[in-house]
Amino acid sequence: MRWAVLDEVMPGDVLVVEARGSHTTGCFGDMLVRYFKGRGGAGMVVDGRIRDGGAYMGCVFAPNHKGMPTLSAGDRLDYLRKQVLTSRNVRGSRFVDFLLGGLNYQIEHHLFPSMPRPNLRHAQHLVHRFCASRGVSYSQCDLLSSYAQVLRHLHAVGMPLRHPSISRNTS
Known part of the structure; x- marks a missing residue:
């Protein structure tokens, strides 16, 4: 994932994380969510795994x-x-x-x-x-x-x- 896209988040945005359905990789959910919400993001959809014990x-x-x-x-x-x-x-x-x-x-x-x-x-x-x-x-x-x-x-x-x-x- 390109984390730089998170710097472009505007209040109210919905982020879609495309993992291509992979079951061998995943994004760091807690870090991602905290940063996204801190930028004012409203919602998130993840296609794939989140690997932090969520x-x-x-x-x-x-x-x-x-x-x-x-x-x-x-x-x-x-x-x-x-x-x-x-x-x-x-x-x-x-x-x-x-x-x-x-x-x-x-x-x-x-x-x-x-x-x-x-x-x-x-x-x-x-x-x-x-x-x-x-x-x-x-x-x-x-x-x-x-x-x-x-x-x-x-x-x-x-x-x-x-x-x-x-x-x-x-x-």
Whole structure:
């Protein structure tokens, strides 16, 4: 791929990466997406592989954010509420901690991004109590429930594509 083309990206552009269907090569997805979005790109289509563990990373990040409220430019929330209300934690055992790399404590990760991941488990109890004392909703569920919520959310936002006569705002 010629990376120089990314310097020509204008806000709202859609990038099409032609890999000619190759299964032996791929583009560096995360680097490509970050740079493209940073330039104001709106969407991307890739014909071929993306070789950076994107599916695994999606399985780690999606349960923590999909279906959660999103903020608009006019929302005026303090730091605590921005982080807590837009994320969910995934409860589970140390195996779930290992499987999700400690990012199942997404609320704590957003509040304290430089905190070592093994400590997020310990901070979770303090943050949960702090939020409860201030009336801030703290969302958490088990791993299977989180994926079910993700699938329901994706089903709802995909409805207009399956049934164009249904408005996106009805979900």
